[in-house]
Amino acid sequence: MTRPSSPLPASARRDLVAILGEDAVFDDAVHRKIYDSDGYALDGVTPDAVVLPRTAVQLQQVVKWCVRHGVPYAARGAGTGLSGGCLTLGGGIQIGTSRLRRIVEVNEVDRLAVVEPGVVNLQLSQAVAHLGLQFAPDPSSQAACTIGGNFAENSGGPHTLKHGVTLPHILGATVVQPDGELAVWGGRSQPGPGVDLLGLGVGSEGTLGIAVELTVRLVPTPESVATFLAVFETEADAAHAVSGLIARAIVPAAMELIDRVMLRAVEEAFSFGFPLDAGAVLIVEVDGSARDLKHERPVVRDVLNEFGAREVREASSAEERTHLWRARKHAFGAIGRMSPNYATQDGVVPRGRVPHIVASIAQAAKRHDVVIGTVIHAGDGNIHPCVLFDERDDAQVDRALAACKDILERCLELDGSPTGEHGIGMEKREFMPLLFGPADLALMTDLRDALEPTGLCNPHKILPGASPCGELRVAGRQVAL
Amino acid sequence: MTIDAREGLVAHLGLAAVGERVVRPKHRESSRLCVETFVETRTPWWPRGGGGGDKEGDRTATKPLAPSDPDRWCLDMRGLDSILDYWPDDLVCRVGAGITFDNLQTTLARRGLRLRGSSLRPRDTTLGGAYARGDAGLRGAPGDSLRDQVLGLVAVAGGGEVVKAGARVVKNVAGYDLARLFHGSHGAFGVVLDFVLRLEAIPGASHCVALPTNFDAALDLLSKWRRPARSFDPAVQLWLNATASRALGGPEQGALFLMAEGWPESIDAWREATARAQGVTLANEAAQAWNAVRDLDANHALWIQLPASRLVRWWGDNQGWISGRGSQPNLVADLLAGSARLWSTPSPFDGELVAEVARTVREAGGWVWSPTAASSPSPALIRLKRALDPHGLLPPIPTPVLGPTDG
Ligand SMILES: Cc1cc2nc3c(=O)[nH]c(=O)nc-3n(C[C@H](O)[C@H](O)[C@H](O)COP(=O)(O)OP(=O)(O)OC[C@H]3O[C@@H](n4cnc5c(N)ncnc54)[C@H](O)[C@@H]3O)c2cc1C
Numbered sequence: 001m002t003r004p005s006s007p008l009p010a011s012a013r014r015d016l017v018a019i020l021g022e023d024a025v026f027d028d029a030v031h032r033k034i035y036d037s038d039g040y041a042l043d044g045v046t047p048d049a050v051v052l053p054r055t056a057v058q059l060q061q062v063v064k065w066c067v068r069h070g071v072p073y074a075a076r077g078a079g080t081g082l083s084g085g086c087l088t089l090g091g092g093i094q095i096g097t098s099r100l101r102r103i104v105e106v107n108e109v110d111r112l113a114v115v116e117p118g119v120v121n122l123q124l125s126q127a128v129a130h131l132g133l134q135f136a137p138d139p140s141s142q143a144a145c146t147i148g149g150n151f152a153e154n155s156g157g158p159h160t161l162k163h164g165v166t167l168p169h170i171l172g173a174t175v176v177q178p179d180g181e182l183a184v185w186g187g188r189s190q191p192g193p194g195v196d197l198l199g200l201g202v203g204s205e206g207t208l209g210i211a212v213e214l215t216v217r218l219v220p221t222p223e224s225v226a227t228f229l230a231v232f233e234t235e236a237d238a239a240h241a242v243s244g245l246i247a248r249a250i251v252p253a254a255m256e257l258i259d260r261v262m263l264r265a266v267e268e269a270f271s272f273g274f275p276l277d278a279g280a281v282l283i284v285e286v287d288g289s290a291r292d293l294k295h296e297r298p299v300v301r302d303v304l305n306e307f308g309a310r311e312v313r314e315a316s317s318a319e320e321r322t323h324l325w326r327a328r329k330h331a332f333g334a335i336g337r338m339s340p341n342y343a344t345q346d347g348v349v350p351r352g353r354v355p356h357i358v359a360s361i362a363q364a365a366k367r368h369d370v371v372i373g374t375v376i377h378a379g380d381g382n383i384h385p386c387v388l389f390d391e392r393d394d395a396q397v398d399r400a401l402a403a404c405k406d407i408l409e410r411c412l413e414l415d416g417s418p419t420g421e422h423g424i425g426m427e428k429r430e431f432m433p434l435l436f437g438p439a440d441l442a443l444m445t446d447l448r449d450a451l452e453p454t455g456l457c458n459p460h461k462i463l464p465g466a467s468p469c470g471e472l473r474v475a476g477r478q479v480a481l
Numbered sequence: 482m483t484i485d486a487r488e489g490l491v492a493h494l495g496l497a498a499v500g501e502r503v504v505r506p507k508h509r510e511s512s513r514l515c516v517e518t519f520v521e522t523r524t525p526w527w528p529r530g531g532g533g534g535d536k537e538g539d540r541t542a543t544k545p546l547a548p549s550d551p552d553r554w555c556l557d558m559r560g561l562d563s564i565l566d567y568w569p570d571d572l573v574c575r576v577g578a579g580i581t582f583d584n585l586q587t588t589l590a591r592r593g594l595r596l597r598g599s600s601l602r603p604r605d606t607t608l609g610g611a612y613a614r615g616d617a618g619l620r621g622a623p624g625d626s627l628r629d630q631v632l633g634l635v636a637v638a639g640g641g642e643v644v645k646a647g648a649r650v651v652k653n654v655a656g657y658d659l660a661r662l663f664h665g666s667h668g669a670f671g672v673v674l675d676f677v678l679r680l681e682a683i684p685g686a687s688h689c690v691a692l693p694t695n696f697d698a699a700l701d702l703l704s705k706w707r708r709p710a711r712s713f714d715p716a717v718q719l720w721l722n723a724t725a726s727r728a729l730g731g732p733e734q735g736a737l738f739l740m741a742e743g744w745p746e747s748i749d750a751w752r753e754a755t756a757r758a759q760g761v762t763l764a765n766e767a768a769q770a771w772n773a774v775r776d777l778d779a780n781h782a783l784w785i786q787l788p789a790s791r792l793v794r795w796w797g798d799n800q801g802w803i804s805g806r807g808s809q810p811n812l813v814a815d816l817l818a819g820s821a822r823l824w825s826t827p828s829p830f831d832g833e834l835v836a837e838v839a840r841t842v843r844e845a846g847g848w849v850w851s852p853t854a855a856s857s858p859s860p861a862l863i864r865l866k867r868a869l870d871p872h873g874l875l876p877p878i879p880t881p882v883l884g885p886t887d888g
């Protein structure tokens with residue numbers, strides 16, 4: 001089933017142009033190169049062609065064409081995915097949704113929106129802000145990533161601690177199934193009886209079909225917000241404060257831990273005024289009615305102080321809060337300035353074990369002699385260590401990869417998972433047997449075969465097994481991480 | 482089931498646990514063994530929980546959506562009723578799938594915790610039963626349904642293999658989420674043995690009100706609250722038509738039942754504001770009213786999925802002819818979830834009326850689920866069923882009477 005990437009034969013090009021028009025089919029070397037990677041920059045896969053349909057019908061016709069001709073394909077949103085999810089592993093066509101970006105309907109009474117998959121996450125929230133509503137999932141990439149991508153990855157974000165990840169915010173999806181036929185999963189209501197195909201589809205990384213329309217929930221923007229920055233001497237103190245807050249029945253909207261290395265990178269980039277001698281900072285945001293916050297503000301302060309914060313500051317204005325979040329959301333960009341390359345990892349541990357994984361990350365950095373800067377969605381136990389390296393130095397690359405592997409294996413030892421938001425994609429397939437037993441994996445295979453009988457819809461992703469690799473960007477890299 | 486196999490079960494589970502076509506295991510391993518026996522002897526079977534408010538008591542094989550096949554064995558899961566693990570720092574626990582909501586909530590309450598969104602359910606409902614029925618529990622705000630509290634589970638699939646889904650963590654996107662297979666599928670793919678659940682602290686205060694309101698007024702109130710959106714919404718927003726309201730001891734003309742939760746200061750303010758603004762009748766006997774709502778017999782109800790605004794319009798357009806057919810329709814609408822239960826008293830709706838209701842709901846863009854009528858599953862679902870239940874021993878896949886994609 002696998003085949004190397006190759007340019008499109010003339011007849012195929014003709015067919016696709018007939019469906020989509022000349023300006024929507026790209027098979028020249030430059031475009032194929034542009035689309036050969038996503039946010040997971042370590043591996044690349046050159047597609048045979050890239051197509052950009054303008055309507056759901058066109059997209060469906062492309063899928064049907066692929067099925068007729070046995071050509072593999074993968075959906076691509078904004079290409080910000082961090083596990084190679086949209087790459088056509090083994091060759092095939094990338095079907096981009098960037099021209100499907102209409103907000104079809106907003107219903108303020110039912111608090112829902114119907115959108116095409118290429119609508120950018122932040123643009124939806126901006127479009128409904130005047131109604132006092134927002135789309136709750138807020139990945140740090142929200143200025144670029146699409147709602148189709150969020151659906152496929154079940155994305156999270158700093159504010160998913162309170163509102164949950166993408167799953168509860170998707171009510172329905174119209175999907176071009178792998179055989180090219182349309183199906184409706186869910187609807188406009190909370191899922192009820194019936195096989196939860198929608199629940200299976202969310203987070204299935206574009207391997208069970210391509211969403212061409214999504215019905216999403218909108219939630220009210222909070223009346224009041226309070227954002228605290230607590231400065232701690234050690235990461236461990238900051239990590240313990242997280243459980244302390246939860247134990248006091250406070251569910252913050254967000255709770256983000258930034259370690260010393262990351263702090264320095266962010267400060268150099270944004271001059272926010274972070275204390276450079278701190279071990280870690282914790283950003284805690286609570287929101288709700290003004291009365292709720294009257295109750296929660298002092299509790300948050302007390303708990304942070306109780307757990308050893310040497311300073312607790314509250315953002316004094318909306319601008320200061322926005323600046324603080326911008327600094328946090330651009331942390332990955334900021335750390336990119338510190339070294340030629342970095343690998344962003346994504347793992348999860350139970351919240352009570354955040355202090356353990358923080359210690360393990362420090363040990364891994366020491367053991368492998370690498371610099372690691374970490375941000376943690378601390379309330380969710382979701383860690384993002386960024387391992388710095390220089391790809392020109394093979395030894396550094398090996399050490400960086402070994403550190404990543406150590407950290408993720410430690411997540412598993414701590415009853416966690418090797419991915420909380422970025423997905424398995426092509427990157428972490430080899431971790432699956434460490435997390436799941438043979439019966440679980442066999443059932444997942446059965447599930448995929450039942451819902452995706454063609455073997456053409458984003459193949460070779462998620463499940464381990466013999467499958468083609470990408471074009472390794474990093475010399476000496478042996479294992480997909 | 483062969484006599485030898487039955488004796489094997491008796492030897493492992495004890496005589497008391499094996500009845501007339503019913504087995505009542507107490508543990509994960511004994512449940513697995515039962516399924517293995519069903520598979521080996523090719524015995525049709527189905528899993529059951531508490532009966533989910535089934536007023537006629539402990540009936541098994543005749544329960545709606547349970548198969549009427551008299552040779553089918555019942556795997557009664559109510560013996561798996563304990564809290565197996567509890568991780569206080571994570572606010573996560575692992576429980577047997579046969580535990581009832583009442584039992585779980587009572588135990589958790591001793592630690593100031595609860596499972597979110599599960600207050601309005603018949604007392605005997607088990608977690609496994611509610612999950613298999615896709616029952617969100619009359620509390621439909623985003624993230625409130627049982628589906629959203631399940632972090633992981635262990636199940637036995639129809640082929641007899643034990644499978645694990647999810648993990649102990651609140652965020653996890655590793656692989657296909659097998660937990661979803663068992664949600665809403667009425668035991669068609671297997672039986673859940675235990676759940677890993679996310680918990681939360683019991684809010685400092687809560688308050689319920691019942692506002693006497695007909696449907697138009699309810700919609701009016703609803704729009705007022707929701708436009709512009711407010712961040713403080715009642716956690717439960719149910720509208721009951723006159724018949725349902727009266728049957729449950731509520732106001733004559735129909736009622737909007739609201740329950741708000743939060744910090745005491747916020748709830749006090751909400752209570753005062755609600756009373757001032759709408760001149761409402763506060764349900765001082767709130768607990769009594771809620772108990773009545775939660776004990777409503779959802780088993781025999783049609784389950785309609787339509788968002789609030791469409792539901793209101795649909796009811797306005799259709800209540801006349803539904804009542805005109807000699808039935809007394811009862812409607813309880815969960816305005817947050819966008820779903821409603823519709824049932825008839827004293828006798829159930831006939832098939833023709835169900836089909837007609839389904840047609841009109843479908844025209845409004847929604848779905849109708851009925852315990853008695855269903856359409857045929859899609860080819861993808863048929864393949865899924867074959868993969869998970871290779872010997873065809875489990876009940877059929879539940880399908881809507883008519884959905885938006887049906888012809
Ligand atoms: C700087 C940075 C920060 C990030 N921060 C976060 C974060 O905080 N939280 C988080 O969860 N992720 C984060 N990510 C990862 C990424 O942004 C998310 O996974 C996002 O949802 C991907 O959206 P996309 O449109 O870029 O999808 P793509 O990368 O284009 O595709 C991702 C997957 O979705 C599939 N897909 C795309 N569209 C569809 C569709 N219509 N139907 C079916 N499948 C489809 C693709 O095939 C692929 O498997 C971050 C990435 C970067 C680069």
